[in-house]
Amino acid sequence: MPILRAAPASAQLAPAGYPSTPIWAYATATAGTVPGPEIRLSAGQRVRFQLINDLPQPTAVHWHGIRIENAMDGAAPLTQAPVPPGDTFDYDFVAPDPGTYWYHSHNRSTEQVARGLAGPLIVEDREPWLGEPGAATRELVLVLDDWLLDSDARIIEDRWEDLHAASHGGRMGNTVTVNGAAYPELDIQPGERVRLRIINTATDRIMPLSLPHLSARLIALDGHPVTPREIDTLILGPAQRADVVIDGRVDGEARANLLLDPGNGEWVEITGFIHSGDNLPSTGTDVRPLPAWGTLPAPDLSESQRETLLMEGGAMRGMLETRFGGETMGFRKLAANGMVWAFNGAANEMDKPMFRAALGRTVQMEMSNRSVFPHAIHLHGHHFTILSKSGAANIEGDVRDTVLIGADETVEIAFVADNPGVWMIHCHMLSHQKSGMMAWFEVA
Ligand code: C2O
Ligand code: CU
Numbered sequence: 001m002p003i004l005r006a007a008p009a010s011a012q013l014a015p016a017g018y019p020s021t022p023i024w025a026y027a028t029a030t031a032g033t034v035p036g037p038e039i040r041l042s043a044g045q046r047v048r049f050q051l052i053n054d055l056p057q058p059t060a061v062h063w064h065g066i067r068i069e070n071a072m073d074g075a076a077p078l079t080q081a082p083v084p085p086g087d088t089f090d091y092d093f094v095a096p097d098p099g100t101y102w103y104h105s106h107n108r109s110t111e112q113v114a115r116g117l118a119g120p121l122i123v124e125d126r127e128p129w130l131g132e133p134g135a136a137t138r139e140l141v142l143v144l145d146d147w148l149l150d151s152d153a154r155i156i157e158d159r160w161e162d163l164h165a166a167s168h169g170g171r172m173g174n175t176v177t178v179n180g181a182a183y184p185e186l187d188i189q190p191g192e193r194v195r196l197r198i199i200n201t202a203t204d205r206i207m208p209l210s211l212p213h214l215s216a217r218l219i220a221l222d223g224h225p226v227t228p229r230e231i232d233t234l235i236l237g238p239a240q241r242a243d244v245v246i247d248g249r250v251d252g253e254a255r256a257n258l259l260l261d262p263g264n265g266e267w268v269e270i271t272g273f274i275h276s277g278d279n280l281p282s283t284g285t286d287v288r289p290l291p292a293w294g295t296l297p298a299p300d301l302s303e304s305q306r307e308t309l310l311m312e313g314g315a316m317r318g319m320l321e322t323r324f325g326g327e328t329m330g331f332r333k334l335a336a337n338g339m340v341w342a343f344n345g346a347a348n349e350m351d352k353p354m355f356r357a358a359l360g361r362t363v364q365m366e367m368s369n370r371s372v373f374p375h376a377i378h379l380h381g382h383h384f385t386i387l388s389k390s391g392a393a394n395i396e397g398d399v400r401d402t403v404l405i406g407a408d409e410t411v412e413i414a415f416v417a418d419n420p421g422v423w424m425i426h427c428h429m430l431s432h433q434k435s436g437m438m439a440w441f442e443v444a
Helices: 109-114 331-336 430-434
Strands: 003-011 021-027 039-042 045-053 061-064 088-095 099-105 118-124 138-147 175-178 185-188 193-200 207-210 217-221 224-230 233-236 241-247 255-260 268-275 305-313 322-324 327-329 341-343 355-357 362-369 375-379 384-389 402-405 410-416 421-427 438-443
Touching: 039 045, 045 061, 061 088, 099 109, 099 193, 099 241, 109 430, 118 138, 118 193, 175 268, 193 233, 233 241, 305 355, 305 375, 322 331, 362 402, 402 410, 421 430
Parallel strands: 003 045, 039 118, 138 193, 185 268, 305 362, 355 438
Antiparallel strands: 003 021, 045 088, 061 099, 099 118, 138 175, 193 241, 207 233, 207 255, 217 224, 217 241, 255 268, 305 341, 322 327, 362 410, 375 402, 375 421, 384 410, 421 438
């Protein structure tokens, strides 16, 4: 069985001239890297990896967005016991749907993902797309991350439990990397059409992105195809992915950039696309849509089971009496227990499910954010259709596994609970997950 080893390593994250950064990383045959080695397979293919834990802590691997068999979901301690140091766990599953995914640690993940335990997982298109008329001729995987480094480029380690950060937007970094490097430069030919598979692996940072001069068009979200559409700003919450087609510029300029807004409206260049060679003949303005999945059952809203998810807490709003550990307590006592957020009046209630659904039933869930911070809500084992956002119908009908819900926003989703087992539902701002925004549901 192929090996996936989790172990300490080091990486040159900061620009040249700075020391390298001690990290924790995944490795297959070679030394550990950030991002972890790319795992690439075809839809419906079986994946097998023996995880070897060479970390000083227990760990587990979650295959984010894969509609996976429950026992292989890696959601410790719900679906498996965390793997102790020196021990192994055999992952063996089928990835049913094409698209851009990722894998990451799902134990002590605020710390373990922040230390580097994340990598891309690519499930190839079911029918040929690359090279077809109107499609791209090549693809690039861009794994975006956000690191909190000190002046010696070491990860700041004493803030995993930072409740101040957790009650705000989460533990923010100060160094954004793309494929483990500060501002990589990638070659592109003028007029060349390239598919970008963009993955936000940051623990907490929402990434507003922009690709000016490159005619960027969105073709998939969280692995699921969308009708190709032009995008100006693309907002990726933690764990979200977007597939974007770009055309190399043909105006004679040598450079274009992927830009990120760190939150102050001042766009920062995080990747350069360096143009060289002759202008390629135009591919036309239309972009070929990705082949449909054909694997996801359509929700039946006529007989749906209604559920709600109420998000409360955080700085400037707080929350009322909340259940934690079988006890109802006020804000101060919750905070003393490291809890500053709640789902439906409970903080990290893991001793019973938030709801149960019969296998095959459509669940329709209204998710209301009553806090002043956005949240990236992720459901394990399922993809869901976004029905509406703050009342307005979602005409694009986006299918996702992680949805960003703004302050005071309400999002309605529906999905067919067709995957038996116990599945986590949590905020993918990992600081929020740890401090109250975590629960699970059962499909049986
Ligand atoms: Cu990306 Cu619960 O995970
Ligand atoms: Cu959150």
